Amino acid sequence: MKNISVIGSGTMGNGIAHVFAQNGYNVSLIDISQEALDSALDTIGKNLDRQVQKELITEEDKNSALGNITTFTSTEEGVKSADLVVEAATENFDIKKKIFETMDANAPEQAILSTNTSSISITKIAAATKRPDKVIGMHFMNPVPVMKLIEVIRGYATSDETTKTIMEMSKNLKKVPVEVNDYPGFVANRILMPMINEAIITLHEGVAGVEEIDTVMKLGMAHPMGPLQLADFIGLDVCLSIMNVLYEGFGNPKYAPCPLLVNMVTAGYLGAKTGEGFYKYTKGSKELVVSDMFK
Numbered sequence: 001m002k003n004i005s006v007i008g009s010g011t012m013g014n015g016i017a018h019v020f021a022q023n024g025y026n027v028s029l030i031d032i033s034q035e036a037l038d039s040a041l042d043t044i045g046k047n048l049d050r051q052v053q054k055e056l057i058t059e060e061d062k063n064s065a066l067g068n069i070t071t072f073t074s075t076e077e078g079v080k081s082a083d084l085v086v087e088a089a090t091e092n093f094d095i096k097k098k099i100f101e102t103m104d105a106n107a108p109e110q111a112i113l114s115t116n117t118s119s120i121s122i123t124k125i126a127a128a129t130k131r132p133d134k135v136i137g138m139h140f141m142n143p144v145p146v147m148k149l150i151e152v153i154r155g156y157a158t159s160d161e162t163t164k165t166i167m168e169m170s171k172n173l174k175k176v177p178v179e180v181n182d183y184p185g186f187v188a189n190r191i192l193m194p195m196i197n198e199a200i201i202t203l204h205e206g207v208a209g210v211e212e213i214d215t216v217m218k219l220g221m222a223h224p225m226g227p228l229q230l231a232d233f234i235g236l237d238v239c240l241s242i243m244n245v246l247y248e249g250f251g252n253p254k255y256a257p258c259p260l261l262v263n264m265v266t267a268g269y270l271g272a273k274t275g276e277g278f279y280k281y282t283k284g285s286k287e288l289v290v291s292d293m294f295k
Contacts, residue, residue, distance in 0.1 A: 001169055002026055005082040005107070007075060007099055009040035012116055013088035015144025018044045021068035022061070022145075023173050029071050030078035037071040044069070047145055075099065079107040084169070086138055088116040091241050096120060097128045104129040112162055114138040118238070119189050119245040122155035122182045132157035136166050139186065140175075142234070150177045153186050184249030185242060193242045196234075197258055199227035203278075203294065204260040210278045210294045228278040229288065232271030240265045269293075 002025055006017045009031040017040070021027045031037050048062040057065075072078030079085050085103050089095055096115060103113050112134045115125055126135035137153030150170045154163055163179065170177035180187045199213050208216070214226020231239050243257035264270075264277065269291070271277030280289045 001083040001165065003081050003083045004028070005030060005079045005085045006088060007031075007078070007085065007103070008088035008090075008116075009036050009071075010088070012140060012142060012144060014040035014043050015047075015142065016086055016088055016116065016140055017069055018047060018065070018145050019140075019173050019175075022048070022057070022065040025068065027069045028078045028082065029069055030073070030075055031071075032073060034071070034073055037073070041066070041069065041071070047143075051145070075102045076106045079103055079111070082107050082111045084112045084114060084166075086114050086116060091118060091120065091238055093120050093124065096125055100125055100128045100135075104131060110134075112136065112165065114166065116140055119185050119193075119242040121184070121249075122153050122158065126155045126157060133159040134162050136162050137182070137186070138166060138170070139188065141188075148174075148176045149188075150175045151186055151188055152177045152179050153182055154179065155182050185246050189242050190246065193239060193246065194255065196227045196231045196239055197243055197255075197261065200231070200258040200261050203228065204258055210290045211288075232277035232279055232281075234271070235273055236261060236270045236277050237265050 004020045004025045005028040006013050007030045009029055017027045017029045029037060029040060045066060048065055051057045052059055052062050085107055087096060087099050089099055096117065100113060107113065113129060114136050116138055118139055122135060122137045126132035129135055132155065135155055136158050139151035139153060141147035141149045152163065152166055152170065167177045167179065184190065185193060202208060202213055203210060210228050214228050217223045217226050240257055240261055243255060246255040268274060269276050272281045275281050276291055278291055278294060280291050
């Protein structure tokens with residue numbers, strides 16, 4: 001297992017490519033846009049530079065990692081030699097289904113097909129392929145080069161051999177893999193997202209303001225980041241998508257997304273990536289400024 005294809009060069013995709021390349025794997029990074037790929041390589045380079053500055057790796061390690069990455073704008077070409085494919089595209093089932101059909105048709109017969117989905121059913125994704133026993137979830141945490149956890153999710157048909165291979169490979173990446181079963185939200189987001197949603201409901205009902213809610217959770221519960229700031233960091237659209245998966249998957253009203261979250265996503269206030277969510281974000285500034293909507 002030396003040749004890894006990563007589909008999607010966004011925040012998660014470039015982080016996943018970074019980690020595999022840094023640990024000696026040959027990485028094919030795939031996206032439909034060469035501009036996106038160039039931006040991803042630039043991000044990986046800057047993140048490796050930070051590791052050099054912190055003396056976590058050497059300049060030689062950095063150059064070696066970058067040398068392990070090849071970019072492709074064609075999925076068909078990019079997965080031809082893969083031992084493992086990691087899909088890290090948008091959190092949308094229809095998009096993932098099409099990608100998995102292409103992966104299945106073009107990757108070697110023995111290749112394992114994995115997805116970085118944070119909530120979508122592995123079993124449902126695997127059903128789009130002719131190798132459901134070789135389909136598995138590899139849910140990396142953001143930022144990938146820093147966070148240790150990989151949630152390894154078994155679909156209904158995922159084989160013991162596939163699971164064992166991915167658990168061992170995750171350890172080779174110096175990560176801590178945790179095996180979980182395929183239910184809506186898995187473990188991480190089944191617990192995290194209702195908490196974030198409840199924080200938004202608390203704000204929506206006027207119990208407390210943005211800073212007050214985040215301060216209570218940071219100082220009272222020892223969370224490194226408040227739930228509203230974390231929602232901005234994840235992306236409010238992603239939070240809404242996961243809440244909808246939980247709501248539809250369990251049919252339980254406790255998972256219904258807060259109307260405020262729905263309205264913010266509809267209006268395009270998605271958090272850090274759009275410059276405003278519960279807080280306002282200015283490039284180059286680390287100061288947390290509450291959005292005017294909540295002052």
